[in-house]
Amino acid sequence: MDLAERLNDPALFKTQSYVGGAWIGGDTSFAVDNPANRQKLAEVADVGEAGAKAAVAAASDGFKVWRKTSPFERSRILLKWLDLIQDNTDDLATLITAEMGKPWREAKGEIAYGAAFIEWSAHEAARVHGETLPVPAPGARGWTIRQPVGVVSCITPWNFPAAMITRKAAPALAAGCSLVIKPAPETPLTALTLAELADRAGFPRGVFNLICGDASKLGPIMTGSPEVRMIGFTGSTEVGKLLMRQAADGIKRVALELGGNAPFIVMDDADLDAAAAGVVQAKFRSGGQTCVSPNRIIVQDDVADDFVERLQARISEVKAGDGFAPDSDIGPLIHDEAVERVDALVKQAVSGGARVVVGGQPLADELGGSFYAPTLIEGSGFDSEIARSEIFGPVASVYRAGDEKHILDLANDTPYGLAAYLYTRDIGRVHRMSEGLDYGMIGVNAPMVGSASTPFGGMKESGIGREGGKWGVEEFTELKYVLLSGVNS
Template sequence: MSDIKSRLKDSGLWRTDSFINGEWVKGDSRFDVNNPANREKVADVASVGAEGAKRAVKAAAAANLAWRKTSAFERSRIVNRWYELIMEHQDDLGIILAAEMGKPVKEAKGEVAYGAGFVQWAAEEARRVHGETLPVPTPGARGWTIRQPIGVVSCITPWNFPSAMITRKCGPALAVGCPVVIKPASETPLSALALAELADRAGFPKGVFNVVTGEAREIGPVLTGSEDVAMVAFTGSTAVGALLMEQAAKTIKRVALELGGNAPFIIMDDADLEKAADGLVQGKFRAAGQTCVSPNRVFVQEGVIDKLTELLKTRVAKLKLGDPFADGTDVGPLIHEEAVSRVAELVDNAVSKGAKVLTGGKSRVDDMGGAYFEPTLISGADHSMSLACNEIFGPVAALYPFKDEEEVIKLANDTPFGLAAYLYTRDSGRMHRISEGIDFGMVGVNAAMVGSPATPFGGMKQSGIGREGGKWAAEEFTELKFVLLGGVDQ
């Protein structure tokens, strides 16, 4: 078994039991967490099942009234203390994340800081949840609105951002007065449990912050079905999101869903091609391509596709595939070997239909001993290939030629998904026409990253419901109430 705990400066962050009502709970069984880089067991973690989930929801419900009545200033202080502790332990949290998920450790530490930014913003936003005074038609009456916390929130999070997807949801939920019950992915529960340890140190009252680990099929129905849960916040696949939405509908819960993507990356003939190539490599190959906003279809205008192809070929070939803890590693493993097989099938399908692999294109599972797939560049892709209609979730960039604006807008929108999109051009008119014409919730123009604590993050169509980040996140976790006062003139 990998001895990751010995690498930590603070061994108290190494937690393998669920955190329920301020206590560490062992559960009736355990499950293994494995390092995708070398197949070694990292830890065995408590599986608390449906009964553990019920206990956590009950604890959160019991804590709900007191937490919502806690002053915004006190909630802000505690949430900000959580942020401070996360940043103080950034290195250790990055090590844990890299071991269970496979991101290069430098990138993993970057995720910790990125996620912590949402907690810091939420701590500040807790003091800015405002109502409004409204005009009313009745003489002698007054009207106003207030925002109140929605109640207990279940947060179901994925393995690809095991730290940031928790902080992005729980930061604003906690800040506005909602207790949380977190169900992390079974592939990557250790980051969630380390965050729970820091939340406990930050001073959240018992029951306000809970993490339940174990089988999703046992825990999920409790978190979506309990009448004590007011809202379900989920990041993951569209198929699972649709299932959770169906389950939540039985008790008319609010849902916030950040689901699958099929991001177009559009490069016009007037673009700065060097910057476009750099941006594509940055966006495509972080987390080995396993992000919901990763460029999935690279549309390049015909007049510049040959030059851009050469620029990309050089850059992709230089990327170093390797162990997350090795110096110089640019791209780590995929989450497991089943993911490698899936990516290999997508590449094989493209080649069988006429695409050409320019660099990479092969599984490295056998010779590298982990879930590795080479950083890959493919030319000659089209929408008949599985690459075009499936979220790749791997280190594969496929190039699609196009003629003009009208065609590329049509191609970009030819998907049921609408999360993120990217556009490289120096023409201001094109910036407006294309960004307004494509149906995506976020558009990066001459920018390869679209998420930050201050901005709204979310999609259109089958990519989800709701927004995370900025003031919009606080609004997601509150109810808007109108109050009418009559008889003021009497």
């Protein structure tokens, strides 16, 4: 069935970019494929440099209107966008599954997760305020004002094509900023549908702009234009560093959510069944293609054999398949190159002495797309490539370790610091190890760490800034101080 026929409202299916309240095309286009079967879904227009410049100009004009719009009106429009997204959840989930591959029920969960950021930010819009301050000068008054940063360029990844947009766009819009959004070329269809719904919600012209095309042409304009005052990005650390360098010339603010190498620590007093279930939930969500996916499962020696046996049993039950199949637990990887990379990491680990406990091979012949078997390996060294890299695939790798200090040293031995997981029933360990782990988010006996009301972000080379909660909105504001003299004169 053609994808457009799957949608209740075919008008949602857009293949052009949204700039200044209108849909614009380009001189060239690029294909969007379904990774589960390699079939082409659509040709999407590449707007090129001209489209990027038009988007920035439109956002600059839109900002002049939006910054002066009442926060209560901004909240109302955001809540209208929320209603439209929730009304079209099934269609959005269909697009996610088709262009990214994750199981449809998981795609619906992503829509709900992304929508929660809009709801939270909409209510936070009216809470952006300053403070009255004590000042040393007699007869003077001081206060602060929080004002929107300005035009924000948002560059989002393919692994959460809806939620990574709403997680940035909603707080920025709540703060009074205007946007130029560039989605990943692998997953533009979901993003374009969000733009259509934003149009229906009634954002003023130029406030919400979304462009598709070649990053090498769009990126320098989105980062280099003087009208752009902030860059929000989710993606690899390598690209994040590049964007940071590009932003430096204009002293632009950056909010970067980058790569991770999350440890999943299982202590000898942990509930091993809960820990094994936690690994499966955290590791195999989106086929392991998340920045907070556990990369190194570090288990205390005394319980390692028992834990590996329990984990093996659970991973053996994880089924890979087309995301539209109701019995699929994980979908395909995003493309064949991702499969090749994951397979190379596993083969390299095996050549270095690791053993494959479950899986360990591509499933293209069996399933016909970019699939890799749910995999468990054990015996890699902590200096192996698979331990040092972000796997970004359905491969769980177990490592054995000794006492708390040894485990903390191993867990922190990485330039990354996004998320970590700790399973223990000792409250003293909870405090000691949470404080000792150099990570921005720590899930204690919890395999999921993100929500709309809590701060999401990392330390070290995993990023700068926070998304979610009041912190997410504050990222898009400037703090201004005002001193008034002569009040009592």
